[in-house]
Amino acid sequence: MASTSTTTVQAPGRSVWDGGVSPMGASYGKLMMWFFLLSDAFTFSALLITYGLVRSSHPAYDGAVEAFVFSDQYWPIPEKVFEAIPFFDIHAPLVFVGLMTFILIMSSVTMVLAVEAGHRMDRAAVEKWMLWTILGGITFLSCQAWEWAHFIHGTHAGAAVAEGTTFFGANLAHNQYGPPDFAAFFFFITGFHGFHVFSGVCLNFLIYFNTVMGVYERRGHYEMVEKVGLYWHFVDLVWVFVFTFFYLV
Amino acid sequence: MAHHHEETTHVTVLPPDREKIKKLWTVAGILGLITGLEFAVAFLVPHEYKDLRVWTFILMTIVKAGYIVGEFMHLRHEAKVLIWSILIPMVFVVWMLVAFVYEGMAIADVRFGF
Numbered sequence: 001m002a003s004t005s006t007t008t009v010q011a012p013g014r015s016v017w018d019g020g021v022s023p024m025g026a027s028y029g030k031l032m033m034w035f036f037l038l039s040d041a042f043t044f045s046a047l048l049i050t051y052g053l054v055r056s057s058h059p060a061y062d063g064a065v066e067a068f069v070f071s072d073q074y075w076p077i078p079e080k081v082f083e084a085i086p087f088f089d090i091h092a093p094l095v096f097v098g099l100m101t102f103i104l105i106m107s108s109v110t111m112v113l114a115v116e117a118g119h120r121m122d123r124a125a126v127e128k129w130m131l132w133t134i135l136g137g138i139t140f141l142s143c144q145a146w147e148w149a150h151f152i153h154g155t156h157a158g159a160a161v162a163e164g165t166t167f168f169g170a171n172l173a174h175n176q177y178g179p180p181d182f183a184a185f186f187f188f189i190t191g192f193h194g195f196h197v198f199s200g201v202c203l204n205f206l207i208y209f210n211t212v213m214g215v216y217e218r219r220g221h222y223e224m225v226e227k228v229g230l231y232w233h234f235v236d237l238v239w240v241f242v243f244t245f246f247y248l249v
Numbered sequence: 250m251a252h253h254h255e256e257t258t259h260v261t262v263l264p265p266d267r268e269k270i271k272k273l274w275t276v277a278g279i280l281g282l283i284t285g286l287e288f289a290v291a292f293l294v295p296h297e298y299k300d301l302r303v304w305t306f307i308l309m310t311i312v313k314a315g316y317i318v319g320e321f322m323h324l325r326h327e328a329k330v331l332i333w334s335i336l337i338p339m340v341f342v343v344w345m346l347v348a349f350v351y352e353g354m355a356i357a358d359v360r361f362g363f
Contacts, residue, residue: 025328038335045342049349056353059361065296079291094291101284109277112321116270120263217260233321237314244310248291249303 033227037234040196044238047192048245051185058179070159076178078247084150097247100143101239104197107136108236111204115229118222123211126225130208133232137201144194151186186246193242196235203228276320283309 016023024031058075061068068080079093086096110132117125154169159176167176175183207228216222290305319325324332 023328024331024334026331031331034331034335038338041339042342045345049342049346052346053349053353053356056350057356057360059357060299077296094288098284098288102281105277105280105284108317108321109273112273113270116266116273120265121260122262122265123260125265230322233317236321237317240310240313240317244287244306248287248306 027223029223029227030230033230037230040234041238044192044241047185047189048241051189051245054181054185058181070177072179074178076182078249081151081177082147082247084155086146094247096143096147097243100140100147101243103136103140103143104236104239107133107140108233110136111229111232115222115226118216118225121217121222123214123217126211126216126222127208130204130211130225134201134204134208137197137204137232141194141197141201144190144197148187148190151183189242189246193235193238196238200228200232200235203231273320276316280313280316283313 026034055075059073061074061077065077068077070076070080082097083091083093084096085092110129114126114129114133117129152169152171154167154176158166158168167174169176170183170186172184172187173180177183207225210216210224211222216224287306287309290302290309294302294305296302318335324335
């Protein structure tokens with residue numbers, strides 16, 4: 001078995017880890033992107049785990065869902081908080097955040113199509129799919145900007161606070177939706193993710209620019225598209241978790 | 250554009266791999282479908298079944314994450330040692346999540362006594 005057509009000649013007593021071969025079968029740059037993303041996953045996990053700890057240490061709302069009102073006595077039901085959409089003054093729970101999820105998944109698809117085009121050395125196709133990916137990223141960021149603005153400004157009704165006054169929207173110390181930590185986690189988790197989307201758009205643009213300039217065509221391969229693609233899919237992956245743990249559960 | 254032959258660099262552009270592209274769109278379709286199912290659960294399963302809701306969401310999220318990491322990030326097709334180098338550390342993260350959520354419930358017990 002071992003004597004069949006393998007290209008690496010191995011001296012007896014030497015393992016693949018003794019140098020000269022690539023045991024993980026990936027280039028240095030790609031490998032380092034994987035391990036960077038693993039460490040980035042730790043950072044996001046830390047935020048989401050802390051969210052889990054703090055949320056589970058607050059009482060949950062246990063009345064009828066129809067009778068739900070905002071209060072700092074219990075953790076809010078997310079779909080009661082995130083139910084606004086731009087331009088229309090109606091209750092549409094989770095619709096806008098669903099649209100954002102769809103946009104990010106689609107931009108992940110266009111990214112993977114750019115990688116496929118890169119494997120074929122098809123410069124025009126890489127340019128096309130990178131532009132769609134950048135467009136998807138910018139659209140997502142715009143949606144998030146609207147969502148933050150709405151969250152900060154609050155609903156028409158606001159929420160009654162201690163001295164008979166009404167508080168609208170949210171900041172890091174007070175919010176109308178629930179305990180102060182609720183808004184703090186919203187800002188930190190979606191903010192940190194949004195910052196990753198922003199960096200991803202910048203990196204994607206850099207790759208697009210280099211493709212247009214023919215850098216990768218001269219280099220003979222489009223591996224940079226793959227590496228930045230890994231980062232972009234990771235951003236999508238994190239959103240899948242944020243969507244579940246912040247908006248659905 | 251590609252049929253102009255005046256360019257100095259000689260690059261052979263291969264035709265699109267239809268099968269691979271079809272597979273990628275299938276994965277995209279599955280991701281969209283699961284997200285749709287998540288919405289269905291969010292609106293059709295009453296809030297009284299909290300555990301059922303939560304565990305369905307978590308299960309669907311893991312399936313989605315599997316498709317994104319396995320197919321889009323191509324990890325499923327990498328060397329085994331690379332796959333395990335990424336997955337094994339995440340086991341500890343999952344354990345940490347379980348431990349801290351459990352801890353949070355104990356804190357709620359102490360603070361609110363129910």
